[in-house]
Amino acid sequence: MLQISFSTQNNSEHSHSQEEALIKGALAILVFESEEESPVFHGVNKAIADSLTRAAKAEAFTGKEGTHCVILAPVSHLSRVVLIGVGKKEAFQTWEAEKAGGYAASLLGKEKEASLITGYISGDLAAHVALGAVLGAYHFSAYRNEAEVLKNHKLIKLSIVASSVDEADKAKSLWPSLVAVAQGVALTRDVVSEPANVLTPIEFADRISNLRCHGLEVEVFDRPAMEKLGFGALLGVAQGSVNEPRMVVMRWNGGKKDDSPLAFVGKGVTFDSGGVSLKPAAGMEEMKWDMAGAGAVVGLMAALALRKAKVNAVGLVGLVENMVSGKAQRPGDIVKSASGKTIEVLNTDAEGRLVLADVLDYACKNFAPKLVVDLATLTGAIVVSLGHEYAGLFSNNDTLAHALETAGLQTGEKLWRLPLDKEYDKLLNSDIADIQNISSGRDAGSITAAQFLKRFIGETSWAHLDIAGVAWAKKSRHGQPKGATGFGVRLLDRFVREGFEK
Numbered sequence: 001m002l003q004i005s006f007s008t009q010n011n012s013e014h015s016h017s018q019e020e021a022l023i024k025g026a027l028a029i030l031v032f033e034s035e036e037e038s039p040v041f042h043g044v045n046k047a048i049a050d051s052l053t054r055a056a057k058a059e060a061f062t063g064k065e066g067t068h069c070v071i072l073a074p075v076s077h078l079s080r081v082v083l084i085g086v087g088k089k090e091a092f093q094t095w096e097a098e099k100a101g102g103y104a105a106s107l108l109g110k111e112k113e114a115s116l117i118t119g120y121i122s123g124d125l126a127a128h129v130a131l132g133a134v135l136g137a138y139h140f141s142a143y144r145n146e147a148e149v150l151k152n153h154k155l156i157k158l159s160i161v162a163s164s165v166d167e168a169d170k171a172k173s174l175w176p177s178l179v180a181v182a183q184g185v186a187l188t189r190d191v192v193s194e195p196a197n198v199l200t201p202i203e204f205a206d207r208i209s210n211l212r213c214h215g216l217e218v219e220v221f222d223r224p225a226m227e228k229l230g231f232g233a234l235l236g237v238a239q240g241s242v243n244e245p246r247m248v249v250m251r252w253n254g255g256k257k258d259d260s261p262l263a264f265v266g267k268g269v270t271f272d273s274g275g276v277s278l279k280p281a282a283g284m285e286e287m288k289w290d291m292a293g294a295g296a297v298v299g300l301m302a303a304l305a306l307r308k309a310k311v312n313a314v315g316l317v318g319l320v321e322n323m324v325s326g327k328a329q330r331p332g333d334i335v336k337s338a339s340g341k342t343i344e345v346l347n348t349d350a351e352g353r354l355v356l357a358d359v360l361d362y363a364c365k366n367f368a369p370k371l372v373v374d375l376a377t378l379t380g381a382i383v384v385s386l387g388h389e390y391a392g393l394f395s396n397n398d399t400l401a402h403a404l405e406t407a408g409l410q411t412g413e414k415l416w417r418l419p420l421d422k423e424y425d426k427l428l429n430s431d432i433a434d435i436q437n438i439s440s441g442r443d444a445g446s447i448t449a450a451q452f453l454k455r456f457i458g459e460t461s462w463a464h465l466d467i468a469g470v471a472w473a474k475k476s477r478h479g480q481p482k483g484a485t486g487f488g489v490r491l492l493d494r495f496v497r498e499g500f501e502k
């Protein structure tokens with residue numbers, strides 16, 4: 001992980017030696033739109049014969065958000081200066097800060113060490129710039145040779161130059177709790193990136209068990225244990241695969257002793273071939289990340305433990321592989337879920353909801369949680385509706401939905417609420433069982449999937465996040481690398497901080 005330090009530049013005195021100390025190696029400078037240049041920018045610029053302003057002019061760079069300008073080796077002791085456009089000062093909040101840090105880190109990938117000059121922003125925001133940088137420098141390189149990786153991922157140390165000693169101190173004191181979040185996101189990205197031949201349910205459960213060293217309680221349920229619990233829906237999905245299923249329950253008890261926990265539930269289909277209702281070949285490899293909901297829950301629980309969050313939380317993940325074989329579940333099969341409800345499986349590719357049915361029922365009944373939030377790459381239909389910018393949000397509780405939407409705007413992990421309605425619910429009535437796993441038409445596919453989950457919730461406050469469109473990025477965006485995004489970790493960490501720790 002990228003190493004961060006916070007320092008300051010003494011602006012008031014315009015000390016010559018300090019500016020000179022800075023003007024060495026590689027630099028990133030945050031530039032606000034249509035604002036007077038900061039003293040540090042000014043100092044650096046003057047020291048290199050106005051190279052920065054001339055380059056910016058040549059590139060028509062004005063500091064607009066999402067733009068940048070790279071100046072290579074303007075003088076012999078300066079290898080690279082990147083100006084990062086960060087938009088209007090008034091709009092510069094935590095998410096904008098994280099994006100800026102991400103762009104900086106990705107543009108500095110060919111440097112080993114660099115400094116990032118924040119200009120006049122608060123220590124709090126400077127810490128979020130650092131978080132963005134750490135996440136922007138993330139790369140999954142378990143299967144590449146080192147030389148190849150080092151071409152673009154050299155950066156190991158980034159020094160964040162804050163506006164004053166006070167702000168640097170504030171950033172330093174906030175940083176440990178943000179490093180925890182960065183580690184959580186990295187863990188999520190790691191497991192989501194792993195191919196399905198490596199990350200089987202058993203391997204996933206083992207990696208979760210390793211989190212015990214951070215103070216998480218971890219309990220692993222194997223097939224016999226789940227048979228005892230009556231998990232017919234989850235086990236029906238698992239039965240076609242030689243890779244045995246697992247359910248893993250993680251507990252973090254950082255709150256008051258008898259305070260009921262928050263519950264987070266994740267879909268962990270380590271590979272989704274569709275089963276007998278087989279998916280088309282094109283793009284099927286993407287279904288290795290059909291466990292991104294579980295990945296997010298694991299990353300979140302790790303983050304809460306690492307930053308010793310003052311909250312009680314329980315994370316539950318249902319880990320299965322959905323495969324085709326002589327033992328696989330068939331369309332038309334009827335399974336009995338842990339809730340006692342029977343389910344007619346009309347399409348074996350609508351498997352995520354079957355897995356979640358049992359895990360959600362278990363979460364609600366065993367932990368009497370304050371609320372349940374589930375995350376799942378549940379439907380292709382949500383990608384049709386919302387693309388890759390917003391995840392779908394469904395909830396039986398307006399307060400909960402609003403709190404999640406707010407955390408989404410603050411972290412850039414945005415949510416768009418879609419309706420639940422008993423008219424949609426009717427579409428799941430089966431002729432032969434209590435419920436069928438798909439509706440007969442293709443209409444409102446994400447909503448009917450959410451309605452299915454709702455039948456296993458009861459009275460608990462609940463929100464379902466359909467993250468099929470946001471868990472994986474085909475291109476790098478917002479300063480973050482392409483591939484697994486880690487969507488949900490920062491969102492829910494923020495949700496927990498704002499709502500349950502103050």
Ligand code: BES
Nearest residue numbers: 290347349350377378379380381438468
């Ligand atoms: N894992 C898929 C959903 C998905 C699609 C995730 C694309 C990420 C990208 C899910 O299990 C699935 O196959 N859903 C079906 C449901 C249908 C059979 C009702 C779908 O969306 O086609």
Ligand code: MN
Nearest residue numbers: 272349350351
């Ligand atoms: Mn499927």
Ligand code: ZN
Nearest residue numbers: 269272290352
């Ligand atoms: Zn799936």
